[in-house]
Amino acid sequence: MADDKASAILAALGGQGNVVEIEPCITRLRCELEDGAKVDEPALKKAGAHGVMQQGTVVQVVVGPEADTIASDIEDLL
Amino acid sequence: MSVQVLSPVTGLVAPISEVPDPVFSQSMVGPGVxxxxxxxxxxxxxxxxxxxxxxxxxxxxxxxxxGSAVLVHLGIDTIELEGAGFALHATKGERVTAGSPIVTWNPTEVERQGYSSVCPVVALEVGQEALSDMADDGRVNHGDPLFTVDS
Structure with missing residues (x-):
């Protein structure tokens, strides 16, 4: 279940090839991407994100207090 | 069940809508002060x-x-300080009592480095209606009541 969420978020960020770095910060994933245009915001929301903030290649995905777990699940997929 | 939430820091109470971070000001992860x-x-x-x-x-x-969870965030975007200037007094997974010291930090130094030192105190994953007894805007000491959260 948790892994499904991680893989859905990873896919919505453009897949593993698009992720430069993911860092959890309590309630959000701070993601640095190769190509910010590949972000699929509706898919992130569908995967459970409370909100998405994007500035160019830096995207913050607000996932709530599970951020640390989701980030490590995503790192396992990278 | 309800739990009284204490102010983690000494300072001035302000509406969470004034916090310069939409995650908190728009209560994306829960309401708070x-x-x-x-x-x-x-x-x-x-x-x-x-x-x-x-x-x-x-x-x-x-x-x-x-089953309640309360988040304290010391300043905004302060993850970028990578822990410099923050001394921990507890370890993850430890049981703590209300009012026990968790972190020593320096809000003035945080501001000097260009970050807001404002501290959102958030009841995670509950609705706004779960909060009551909100402290009035004004001065609080760390350990003073800030709000009550129903679970």
Whole structure:
């Protein structure tokens, strides 16, 4: 279940090839991407994100207090 | 069940809508109250009794026995300080009492480095209606009641 969420978020960020770095910060994933245009915001929301903030290649995905777990699940997929 | 949430820092109570971070100002992860710390080196204390379920130098979550979780974030975007200037007094997973010291930090120094030192105190994953007894805007000491959260 948790892994499904991680893989859905990873896919919505453009897949593993698009992720430069993911860092959890309590309630959000701070993601640095190769190509910010590949972000699929509706898919992130569908995967459970409370909100998405994007500035160019830096995207913050607000996932709530599970951020640390989701980030490590995503790192396992990278 | 309801739990009283204490102010983690000494400072001025402010509406969370004034916090310069949409995650908090738009209550994306839950409702809460902000406290603008009064400067200088000081302690941030546990807002409730429970398990220190998440601990970073700049932020922590205490999970209570009745299932509430309260997030304290020390300043905004302060993850970028990578822990510099934050001294931890507890370890992740430890049981803490309300009012016990968790982190020593320096809000004045945080501001000097260009970050807001405002501290959102958030009841995670509950609705706005779960909060009551909100402290009036004005001065609080760390350990003073800030709000009550129903679980």
């Amino acid at each position: 902000a406290v603008k710390p009064s400067g200088g080196e000081s302690q941030a204390v546990a807002p409730v009794e429970g398990i220190l379920s998440t601990l970073h130098p700049h932020a922590f979550v205490v999970s209570t026995d009745d």
